[in-house]
Amino acid sequence: MEGPSAFVRSLGIEVAEAGEGRARLVATVRPEHLNFHGFAHGSFLFALADEAFALACNSRGPAVARSTSMEFFLPVREGQRLEAVAREVHLGRRASTYLVEVRSEEGLVALFTGTAYRFSDGRSPGGTSGGE
Amino acid sequence: MEGPSAFVRSLGIEVAEAGEGRARLVATVRPEHLNFHGFAHGSFLFALADEAFALACNSRGPAVARSTSMEFFLPVREGQRLEAVAREVHLGRRASTYLVEVRSEEGLVALFTGTAYRFSDGRSPGGTSGGE
Amino acid sequence: MEGPSAFVRSLGIEVAEAGEGRARLVATVRPEHLNFHGFAHGSFLFALADEAFALACNSRGPAVARSTSMEFFLPVREGQRLEAVAREVHLGRRASTYLVEVRSEEGLVALFTGTAYRFSDGRSPGGTSGGE
Amino acid sequence: MEGPSAFVRSLGIEVAEAGEGRARLVATVRPEHLNFHGFAHGSFLFALADEAFALACNSRGPAVARSTSMEFFLPVREGQRLEAVAREVHLGRRASTYLVEVRSEEGLVALFTGTAYRFSDGRSPGGTSGGE
Numbered sequence: 001m002e003g004p005s006a007f008v009r010s011l012g013i014e015v016a017e018a019g020e021g022r023a024r025l026v027a028t029v030r031p032e033h034l035n036f037h038g039f040a041h042g043s044f045l046f047a048l049a050d051e052a053f054a055l056a057c058n059s060r061g062p063a064v065a066r067s068t069s070m071e072f073f074l075p076v077r078e079g080q081r082l083e084a085v086a087r088e089v090h091l092g093r094r095a096s097t098y099l100v101e102v103r104s105e106e107g108l109v110a111l112f113t114g115t116a117y118r119f120s121d122g123r124s125p126g127g128t129s130g131g132e
Numbered sequence: 133m134e135g136p137s138a139f140v141r142s143l144g145i146e147v148a149e150a151g152e153g154r155a156r157l158v159a160t161v162r163p164e165h166l167n168f169h170g171f172a173h174g175s176f177l178f179a180l181a182d183e184a185f186a187l188a189c190n191s192r193g194p195a196v197a198r199s200t201s202m203e204f205f206l207p208v209r210e211g212q213r214l215e216a217v218a219r220e221v222h223l224g225r226r227a228s229t230y231l232v233e234v235r236s237e238e239g240l241v242a243l244f245t246g247t248a249y250r251f252s253d254g255r256s257p258g259g260t261s262g263g264e
Numbered sequence: 265m266e267g268p269s270a271f272v273r274s275l276g277i278e279v280a281e282a283g284e285g286r287a288r289l290v291a292t293v294r295p296e297h298l299n300f301h302g303f304a305h306g307s308f309l310f311a312l313a314d315e316a317f318a319l320a321c322n323s324r325g326p327a328v329a330r331s332t333s334m335e336f337f338l339p340v341r342e343g344q345r346l347e348a349v350a351r352e353v354h355l356g357r358r359a360s361t362y363l364v365e366v367r368s369e370e371g372l373v374a375l376f377t378g379t380a381y382r383f384s385d386g387r388s389p390g391g392t393s394g395g396e
Numbered sequence: 397m398e399g400p401s402a403f404v405r406s407l408g409i410e411v412a413e414a415g416e417g418r419a420r421l422v423a424t425v426r427p428e429h430l431n432f433h434g435f436a437h438g439s440f441l442f443a444l445a446d447e448a449f450a451l452a453c454n455s456r457g458p459a460v461a462r463s464t465s466m467e468f469f470l471p472v473r474e475g476q477r478l479e480a481v482a483r484e485v486h487l488g489r490r491a492s493t494y495l496v497e498v499r500s501e502e503g504l505v506a507l508f509t510g511t512a513y514r515f516s517d518g519r520s521p522g523g524t525s526g527g528e
Contacts, residue, residue, distance in 0.1 A: 007165055007173040033139055035186070041139040042197050043182045047175035054167070054174075065174050066359060067331035067379050069201040069465045071493050071511060073486040089507055090469040094358075094381060095330060097467050097507065099495075111485055111493065113509060115331050115467060117358060198491060199463035199511050201333045203361050203379060205354040221375055222337040226490075226513060227462060229335050229375065231363075243353055243361065245377060247335055247463050249490060271429055271437040297403055299450070305403040306450075306461050307443035314439045318431070329438050333465040 008051045011044065015055065021088035021098075023055035029080050040076035049100040049112035052086035056098050060091060063116040074109040081105065084112075094118055140183045143176065147187065153220035153230075155187035161212050172208035181232040181244035184218035188230050192223060195248040206241040213237065216244075226250055272315040275308065279319065285352035285362075287319035293344050304340035313364040313376035316350035320362050324355060327380040338373040345369065348376075358382055404447045407440065411451065417484035417494075419451035425476050436472035445496040445508035448482035452494050456487060459512040470505040477501065480508075490514055 011033070017024040027048055035041040049070065057063040076082065086100040100112040143165070149156040159180050167173040181202065189195040208214065218232040232244040275297070281288040291312050299305040313334065321327040340346065347367050354361045364376040407429070413420040423444055431437040445466065453459040472478065482496040496508040 005167045005173055006163075007167060007176060010164055031138075032142055035137045035139060037194075037196070041137060041179075041182075042186075042200070043175065043179035044139060046178045046182070046200075047173075050173075050175045050178070062169075064169070064207075065204050067201070067203050067467075068174070068178075069199070069333060069509065071199050071463075071486075071509065072197050073488065073493065075196075090467075090504060092469065097469065099507070108486060111495075111509070113465065113467065113507070199335075201377065201465060203331075203354075203377065205356065205361065222335075222372060224337065229337065231375070240354060243363075243377070245333065245335065245375070269431045269437055270427075271431060271440060274428055295402075296406055299401045299403060301458075301460070305401055305443075305446075306464070307439065307446045308403060310442045310446070310464075311437075311439035314437075314442070318438075326433075328433070328471075329468050331465070331467050332438070332442075333463070335463050336461050339460075 005051070008047055011047055013048055013051060018055050018059065020059050021056055021091065023052045023086045025052045025084045027082050029076055029078050029082065031078055034078060042072055045072065045076070045102055045110050046070055046112070048082060048084045049102050049110065050114065052084040052100050053098045053112065053114040056086040056088060057096050057114070057116040060096060060118065062119040063096060065114055065116050066095070067115040068112065070110060070112045072110045074104070074106060076104055076109055082109070137183070140179055143179055145180055145183060150187050150191065152191050153188055153223065155184045155218045157184045157216045159214050161208055161210050161214065163210055166210060174204055177204065177208070177234055177242050178202055178244070180214060180216045181234050181242065182246065184216040184232050185230045185244065185246040188218040188220060189228050189246070189248040192228060192250065194251040195228060197246055197248050199247040200244065202242060202244045204242045206236070206238060208236055208241055214241070269315070272311055275311055277312055277315060282319050282323065284323050285320055285355065287316045287350045289316045289348045291346050293340055293342050293346065295342055298342060306336055309336065309340070309346070309366055309374050310334055310376070312346060312348045313366050313374065314378065316348040316364050317362045317376065317378040320350040320352060321360050321378070321380040324360060324382065326383040327360060329378055329380050331379040332376065334374060334376045336374050338368070338370060340368055340373055346373070401447070404443055407443055409444055409447060412479070414451050414455065416455050417452055417487065419448045419482045421448045421480045423478050425472055425474050425478065427474055430474060438468055441468065441472070441478070441498055441506050442466055442508070444478060444480045445498050445506065446510065448480040448496050449494045449508065449510035452482040452484060453492050453510070453512040456492060456514065458515040459492060461510055461512050462491070463511040464508065466506060466508045468506050470500070470502060472500055472505055478505070
């Protein structure tokens with residue numbers, strides 16, 4: 001688990017720190033990350049938060065995302081530096097939940113919550129895009 | 133509003149149909165879309181659903197995403213063809229809500245719900261990544 | 265599983281129909297269900313939707329709610345008749361997801377999504393309020 | 397805004413503290429709050445969290461709930477004392493978002509996120525159960 005995945009690396013997202021139940025990722029908004037309004041695409045912010053969640057939850061053993069929610073607060077402009085910090089809210093036998101804050105220099109731009117299934121029996125997971 | 137955005141086009145996502153309050157997008161999973169388990173990254177599925185939502189809600193006038201949730205059901209493999217269909221659940225004066233189903237040949241792989249603010253006063257929005 | 269629970273019955277919520285993976289519940293808004301704005305309390309609408317979800321998911325064997333989301337669209341007044349219809353979106357080995365529409369005579373007033381853990385091994389669940 | 401509402405008071409929920417953008421509510425689980433598994437009903441926990449959210453967001457001026465999500469972690473038994481603490485995550489011109497932690501003596505039992513519309517123009521809201 002030395003992540004992030006190729007998909008996320010291709011977006012310019014980097015791991016700043018990762019440990020047991022936590023992760024901190026960073027990225028800078030590039031022209032190719034913008035939506036048709038000229039701001040960072042919500043999916044780019046999601047990828048940043050979701051990968052922080054994936055690293056944090058997989059640090060506890062194999063797990064796959066099942067339920068996520070994300071609230072968007074502030075628009076983000078090209079060139080802005082973003083940081084996503086994932087922290088563990090609950091670690092159960094069968095599932096775990098993480099909260100991820102995404103911040104720019106202007107403050108909290110988005111909040112993500114993710115719940116993952118755990119495969120504590122060592123069974124190979126079906127992917128972070130769901131699967132049982 | 134002839135979308136999708138450059139960000140989403142760079143992921144190989146295409147608009148199959150779009151109209152008043154609805155949109156249908158398609159994509160094929162490529163090697164660069166995979167996560168470290170070897171399945172389509174959840175963020176790739178999110179981008180597909182989120183852009184269907186963005187096109188559907190902006191078809192009613194300028195709007196920005198505020199709250200989203202996504203449930204992941206089945207893993208998706210490289211080469212699989214995906215379709216995301218957004219339909220309008222509620223269109224209010226200040227906000228609108230859409231439900232997006234993401235399907236592969238194997239069935240429903242994920243379900244997305246998105247709520248957007250509307251700028252019915254013609255004020256320029258702050259971006260689909262939130263903003264007021 | 266002949267529900268609803270005593271808690272839900274005390275709110276005047278009744279089961280109109282229930283079957284494999286589905287349920288339909290009804291209720292009429294009473295004075296004691298109102299919030300300080302004089303409309304049906306969001307928690308009352310949640311109880312109606314959540315119990316439809318609980319009956320639908322437990323029809324497949326013991327299960328407990330893990331993740332829920334609810335969007336509120338229209339205010340509901342005293343005396344209005346409400347109906348909540350739960351339908352199965354995904355039934356997996358470990359988890360299941362249901363969508364519940366809450367309607368009044370005026371249309372869709374709220375939309376609920378719920379994901380439950382399944383106890384297919386026959387182990388006694390920890391309650392619909394979570395638990396592993 | 398001296399809350400809580402009659403509906404919530406009838407459930408035995410009490411306000412321990414409330415202020416600008418925050419609220420703390422408490423309740424003890426009674427027999428009538430149980431579900432058919434014998435644990436506190438998820439809707440009871442929702443009512444506790446939702447009312448903390450309602451008090452916190454209305455402390456900033458009239459507002460109505462639009463989007464909520466709730467994750468359930470631990471079962472709660474009869475007689476247990478619960479506390480819900482709402483804190484402000486984002487206060488914008490048009491909307492606000494709050495995070496509510498629900499705790500028992502055993503730790504965090506549930507996590508709630510709520511987003512409300514604000515009526516900064518002084519227009520009367522349509523109720524905390526949505527409305528525009």
